[in-house]
Amino acid sequence: MFIKNTWYVACALTELEALGDKPLGRTICNEKMAFFKGPDGQVAAVEDFCPHRGAPLSLGKVCKGHLQCGYHGLEMGVDGKTVQMPGQRVRGFPAIKSYAVVERYGFVWVWPGDPTKADVAKMPVFEFFDNPAWAYGGGLYHVKADYRLMIDNLMDLTHETYVHANSIGQPEIDETPCETKVDGDQVILQRHMQGVQAPPFWQMAMSANGLDPQAKVDRWQICRFTPPSHIMIDVGVALAGQGGFDAAPEHKAYSVVVDFITPETETSHWYHWGMARQFKPEDAALTDKIRAGQGGIFNEDMEMLQLQQANISQWPERKLLMLNIDSGGVQSRRIIDRLLAQENSSEITA
Ligand code: FES
Numbered sequence: 001m002f003i004k005n006t007w008y009v010a011c012a013l014t015e016l017e018a019l020g021d022k023p024l025g026r027t028i029c030n031e032k033m034a035f036f037k038g039p040d041g042q043v044a045a046v047e048d049f050c051p052h053r054g055a056p057l058s059l060g061k062v063c064k065g066h067l068q069c070g071y072h073g074l075e076m077g078v079d080g081k082t083v084q085m086p087g088q089r090v091r092g093f094p095a096i097k098s099y100a101v102v103e104r105y106g107f108v109w110v111w112p113g114d115p116t117k118a119d120v121a122k123m124p125v126f127e128f129f130d131n132p133a134w135a136y137g138g139g140l141y142h143v144k145a146d147y148r149l150m151i152d153n154l155m156d157l158t159h160e161t162y163v164h165a166n167s168i169g170q171p172e173i174d175e176t177p178c179e180t181k182v183d184g185d186q187v188i189l190q191r192h193m194q195g196v197q198a199p200p201f202w203q204m205a206m207s208a209n210g211l212d213p214q215a216k217v218d219r220w221q222i223c224r225f226t227p228p229s230h231i232m233i234d235v236g237v238a239l240a241g242q243g244g245f246d247a248a249p250e251h252k253a254y255s256v257v258v259d260f261i262t263p264e265t266e267t268s269h270w271y272h273w274g275m276a277r278q279f280k281p282e283d284a285a286l287t288d289k290i291r292a293g294q295g296g297i298f299n300e301d302m303e304m305l306q307l308q309q310a311n312i313s314q315w316p317e318r319k320l321l322m323l324n325i326d327s328g329g330v331q332s333r334r335i336i337d338r339l340l341a342q343e344n345s346s347e348i349t350a
């Protein structure tokens, strides 16, 4: 079960554009969708099911803004209504589901639920996209694990010491208690380390920003969950004693880890990850270097999560423990459960 009346990232715009006249087929929240560009170049999504014989429309191609089925040539419009089919009268053809879709921040966002409830004003706002003061680089992983395992992972950074021992891990993470706060539908988990040595990834970032990589630093991690499954993490290091997170820009290297987690099925998800930074935003080579570093780090998480999912699927009745370090994930799951219950009860009363 997924929250459906909400916005998820469906794909990066570049993924869709790279396909040329082919649509993009993608399962989101257990719904098979076909994404394409309509007659005015606007992004559209319809059910990936041809009303003629059920072929996947995503195997077809886009002709003048209509999605032509690759089986017998039926042409589907952006609204889920058949436009034409060679040699057939199409008026009686049943409409298929179409989805509310919006292009923003270089991504295609989809509202898998009731399109009449889709509200662009509910789209999250991110200051770092389309902003020359910031640079952004990221990527996409398909992860064979429940999307909530990724939320647990990102809302608990103690795992860095073990999973990412050679890049961002350090023992001080475990030694420093974290603080979890729930503010409405938002969960904030933070940890501040004082006077520590920066781990390799942050030494690289310090050098890139003209700081001595061997200097002692104050390091922070501030994870923010907002529903349905967006996690932004303020991360960085500042020269020790300069104010940590609040230090002046010339004393620190810092960025925002951007995570858009989109459920595919109950045991798989699309993980759109990236990093937005304010230091040296014009340096494209640095963006590539950070992307490569982050991609390697998240690959380590992916291996852990997929095997964790395999274990859980094999032993579904086994109870898992909940410790202090799990509070960020636990609180985030509570918000998801509450919104899911609300959505389901409003459907019943509607
Ligand atoms: S199944 Fe699509 S046109 Fe026949």
Ligand SMILES: [Fe+2]
Pocket: 153, 159, 160, 163, 164, 297, 298, 301
């Ligand atoms: Fe990780």
